[in-house]
Amino acid sequence: xxxxxxxxxxxxxxxxxxxxxxxxxxxxxxxxxxxxxxxxxxxxxxxxxxxxxxxxxxxxxxxxxxxxxxxxxxxxxxxxxxxxxxxxxxxxxxxxxxxxxxxxxxxxxxxxxxxxxxxxxxxxxxxxxxxxxxxxxxxxxxxxxxxxxxxxxxxxxxxxxxxxxxxxxxxxxxxxxxxxxxxxxxxxxxxxxxxxxxxxxxxxxxxxxxxxxxxxxxxxxxxxxxxxxxxxxxxxxxxxxxxxxxxxxxxxxxxxxxxxxxxxxxxxxxxxxxxxxxxxxxxxxxxxxxxxxxxxxxxxxxxxxxxxxxxxxxxxxxxxxxxxxxxxxxxxxxxxxxxxxxxxxxxxxxxxxxxxxxxxxxxxxxxxxxxxxxxxxxxxxxxxxxxxxxxxxxxxxx
Amino acid sequence: xxxxxxxxxxxxxxxxxxxxxxxxxxxxxxxxxxxxxxxxxxxxxxxxxxxxxxxxxxxxxxxxxxxxxxxxxxxxxxxxxxxxxxxxxxxxxxxxxxxxxxxxxxxxxxxxxxxxxxxxxxxxxxxxxxxxxxxxxxxxxxxxxxxxxxxxxxxxxxxxxxxxxxxxxxxxxxxxxxx
Numbered sequence: 368x369x370x371x372x373x374x375x376x377x378x379x380x381x382x383x384x385x386x387x388x389x390x391x392x393x394x395x396x397x398x399x400x401x402x403x404x405x406x407x408x409x410x411x412x413x414x415x416x417x418x419x420x421x422x423x424x425x426x427x428x429x430x431x432x433x434x435x436x437x438x439x440x441x442x443x444x445x446x447x448x449x450x451x452x453x454x455x456x457x458x459x460x461x462x463x464x465x466x467x468x469x470x471x472x473x474x475x476x477x478x479x480x481x482x483x484x485x486x487x488x489x490x491x492x493x494x495x496x497x498x499x500x501x502x503x504x505x506x507x508x509x510x511x512x513x514x515x516x517x518x519x520x521x522x523x524x525x526x527x528x529x530x531x532x533x534x535x536x537x538x539x540x541x542x543x544x545x546x547x548x549x550x551x552x553x554x555x556x557x558x559x560x561x562x563x564x565x566x567x568x569x570x571x572x573x574x575x576x577x578x579x580x581x582x583x584x585x586x587x588x589x590x591x592x593x594x595x596x597x598x599x600x601x602x603x604x605x606x607x608x609x610x611x612x613x614x615x616x617x618x619x620x621x622x623x624x625x626x627x628x629x630x631x632x633x634x635x636x637x638x639x640x641x642x643x644x645x646x647x648x649x650x651x652x653x654x655x656x657x658x659x660x661x662x663x664x665x666x667x668x669x670x671x672x673x674x675x676x677x678x679x680x681x682x683x684x685x686x687x688x689x690x691x692x693x694x695x696x697x698x699x700x701x702x703x704x705x706x707x708x709x710x711x712x713x714x715x716x717x718x719x720x721x722x723x724x725x726x727x728x729x730x731x732x733x734x735x736x737x738x739x740x741x742x743x744x745x746x747x748x749x750x751x752x753x754x755x756x757x758x759x760x761x762x763x764x765x
Numbered sequence: 766x767x768x769x770x771x772x773x774x775x776x777x778x779x780x781x782x783x784x785x786x787x788x789x790x791x792x793x794x795x796x797x798x799x800x801x802x803x804x805x806x807x808x809x810x811x812x813x814x815x816x817x818x819x820x821x822x823x824x825x826x827x828x829x830x831x832x833x834x835x836x837x838x839x840x841x842x843x844x845x846x847x848x849x850x851x852x853x854x855x856x857x858x859x860x861x862x863x864x865x866x867x868x869x870x871x872x873x874x875x876x877x878x879x880x881x882x883x884x885x886x887x888x889x890x891x892x893x894x895x896x897x898x899x900x901x902x903x904x905x906x907x908x909x910x911x912x913x914x915x916x917x918x919x920x921x922x923x924x925x926x927x928x929x930x931x932x933x934x935x936x937x938x939x940x941x942x943x944x
Contacts, residue, residue, distance in 0.1 A: 415910035422895075423919055427926040458802050585856075588832050588884025599856065601831075606859050696801045699852055699863065701833070712850065714838050723920075727834035727852070735887040764910050 380408055383746075387416050391494045391750040394760025398737070398749070405745050410738040414731075417764040425724035429690030430456050431530060433724065438524040440726060441762035443483040446475050446515075447704045449528035451726075454609060455700040455711040456530050459693040460665060467656040468532035469611045474545070474648035475518065475527060476610075476702075477641040481552070482511040483705035484634045484641075488559060491631070491754035495572045500562050507555050514544055531666035532659035542649065549646055556638050563631070573627035577740040577752040580625065587736045591707025591729050592637065593756060595621045596629035603703040610702075614651070615644050630755040637705075665691045690719035706730050706757050726765060730758040783807075783827050783862055790820055799865075806850075806863040814866050815876045821853055821862065822881060829853035829862055832878065835888035837896045841922035846870040847898060851878065851885075868898065877903040895920035 380403050387397040395416035401409040421440055425433040437452045438445040450472055457464060464472075489504030512522040517538050519525035527534050563569045579589070581597040594601050602619040604612040620636035622629040659666045667686050668679035685691075695717040701710040707729030714723040733756050740752040784807060787794045794817045797808040809817045821829040834852040847868040854861055866875060877900035878885040889900045890909040897918035900906055908915060917924055 415908075415912070418910040420919060423924075423926060461802065585830055586883050588882065588888075590831075590833070601856050606856070607861070697804075697806070697850075698802055699804060699834070699861075708833060710834050710852070712834065712836055712852070716840075722840070723836075723838035725834075725836040725838075727836075731887065731891075732884065735884065 379403060385749070387413075392753060392760075393490060393758060394763075396734075396753070396758065396760055396763070398753075400746065400749065402746060405747075407741050407744055407746060407749060410741050410749070412734055412737050414734065414760070414763050417760045419765065421765045422724055422726065426721055429719050430693070430721060431686065431690060433721070434529060435524070435526050437726075438526055439761065440728065440765055441704065441706070441709070441730065441759045442523060443486050443759055444479055444704050444706070444709075445523060445525055446472075446479040446528060447702060447709060448726075449526060450476055450610070451700055451702045451704075451709050451711040452713075452724075453528050453530050454702065455698050455713045456693065458698040458700055459696060459713060459715050460530075460662075460691075462531055462660055462662055462665065464532055464610075464660055465657040466611065467653060468658045468660075470648050470651045471533050471537065471658065472528055472610050473612065473615065474645055474652065475515075475533075477644045477648070478511050478514060478545075478548075480641045480705045481638050481645075482508045484638050485511075487634060487705070487754075487757045488631075491751075491757075492563065492569075494750050494754050495569065497563065497566070497569065500559060503555070503558060503562070507552065510548055514541075514548065517541060517544060529659070529666075531662055532657070536658055537652070545645065545649055549642060549649070552642055553639065556635065556642075560635060564635075570628065572747075572751055573631060573755075574624075576627045576744065576748045577755060578624075578626050579736060579740055583739060584625075584736070587739065588732050589707070589736050591704070591733065591757075592630050592633040593707065593733055593736075595619065596633045597625040598623040601708075603701050603708055607701065609700070615647050617641075617644050627751045627755040634757075692717055692719050701727070704729055706759065706762070707733055726762075728762040728765060730756075730760070730762040731765075734758050734763055783821070783860075786824060786826050787817060787820065790824075791816075794820075804861065804863060806865050808865045808867065811866050811868065811875055814864070815878060815881060818851070818864065818878050818881045821864070827855065827862075828857060829855045829860070831856055832882035832884050832888075835878070835885055835892065837892045837898055837920075839896065839920065839922045841870070844869055846922075847873055847896065849875055849892065849898060873897060874899045874901060876901045877906075879903055894918075897921065 380401050383400045383402055385398045385400055386392040387395040397413040399411040400407055421436050424436055437448040440448050485504040485508040489501035492500035515525055516522045519527035581599050584594045584597045598621055600619050600621050605619050617640045620633050663682050668683055672679040673683045693715045695715055697714045699712045701708050709729055710727030712725040713721050716722040741749045784798050794813050795807055796810055799806040821827050831854040833854050837849045840846050845867040849866045851864040889903055892898050893906055894908040894911055
């Protein structure tokens with residue numbers, strides 16, 4: 368049990384336990400707040416309630432089996448988790464992914480970013496008392512989940528991105544579905560902005576709340592919209608392009624106000640940029656072509672081949688019983704998840720199971736800046752600050 | 766373990782200068798350089814970790830201002846079994862660097878990097894929690910994801926995946942025939 372030593376040490380402060388079941392903690396986060404009246408003197412976050420040992424479990428699975436575990440970390444960004452894990456394994460294997468699969472990955476991950484920001488916007492607004500935004504956001508999120516279901520057969524835990532490419536060819540009618548989404552989505556983003564951006568209550572609850580300077584944000588290893596709202600244009604898609612992001616044209620929105628309002632504006636702007644990227648990806652993805660790398664023994668053969676060719680059957684059997692063994696070595700890959708820099712560190716010892724899989728989860732590392740954001744603020748601002756860090760507890764605890 | 770290391774690797778200019786800079790600054794700071802899949806890893810002796818890290822952050826030719834990740838890996842039963850790994854990023858030069866320290870299982874103690882990067886706080890707590898590495902001068906070295914009274918360090922290789930708990934056994938009478 369985590370206890371808090373009172374910072375002031377005087378009788379006039381009290382310690383309040385917030386969570387782990389409080390709805391505004393977006394999961395099971397517990398925060399010990401030392402209060403002087405309504406002002407927060409000290410905040411001590413306590414996490415681990417959702418720890419499931421995913422990193423340990425990965426060590427006991429073959430490289431392909433572990434993909435399903437990654438879905439379950441950041442459950443608002445399962446495709447991004449698949450992507451970072453698969454890219455790390457591909458780096459270990461020195462495996463080149465076909466361009467078409469790279470564009471499909473980019474499109475899916477950007478749709479995922481929009482859906483994740485929609486959940487964030489809806490729940491953050493409901494925390495601050497704006498009920499209707501939640502309903503609008505979830506209406507559009509549903510459309511994105513339908514697209515995922517079309518592609519992968521699953522709405523949330525898609526496991527669509529696999530080592531060497533993606534799991535399935537895009538389904539019939541996928542282009543029309545995404546065209547339709549791209550057609551109405553920009554006006555829907557405008558709709559959210561009409562409800563919130565110039566709303567006096569919204570501005571009152573978010574402006575000048577939860578300020579952090581750029582120096583502090585870098586020192587505390589913050590990444591993602593939080594650091595971009597502080598004026599640092601740190602985005603892995605631009606700085607260290609992966610999966611052909613260098614062929615896409617998009618901006619990295621930054622602001623300098625670095626408060627809850629600024630972080631809200633950054634995420635809304637990112638939704639618009641993601642729409643631009645999805646549009647470009649749609650134009651780049653050809654109607655037919657390879658979706659998996661040619662790598663016998665690593666990428667499972669096509670079903671028809673497996674049924675007709677002896678060699679393909681042997682590879683199929685080997686992959687699903689024993690797995691494959693990347694050469695001994697280490698790889699660290701980072702991607703830009705909706706929450707910040709998502710990294711995957713894999714060490715191989717040359718056996719079919721990884722020696723170590725570690726995920727650099729942005730929620731976990733951004734959360735440690737929470738005391739810096741809330742100390743000296745009112746207790747109601749704590750809720751606004753938790754919201755704008757945008758944590759997913761599944762990823763914090765892993 | 767060192768088959769990929771090549772001290773004379775012909776590497777990209779920026780990275781090479783980081784290694785050379787560190788070598789020129791203190792000839793003991795770099796015990797080994799590993800180039801693998803385009804990533805540079807510098808193995809640093811335990812005693813010089815904090816000074817080297819501060820050098821990486823402050824030297825004008827390096828400026829690794831963002832500590833993005835820290836983790837550990839366990840090579841049990843080989844010795845030195847632990848490798849503590851720090852991933853650094855220089856935002857302005859778009860460069861990455863990995864620092865690594867090898868620790869023996871008998872004495873898994875290392876200097877904390879919280880004085881250099883405050884962001885190392887929770888990362889090191891996580892390593893302490895799951896690997897049992899002790900960080901000197903860490904301001905708040907407590908378990909972070911496991912309960913405070915947890916026994917053992919689950920991410921060590923000699924800790925079984927299913928844990929040390931007793932697997933529940935079905936009572937003898939509770940079989941299909943008895944129902």
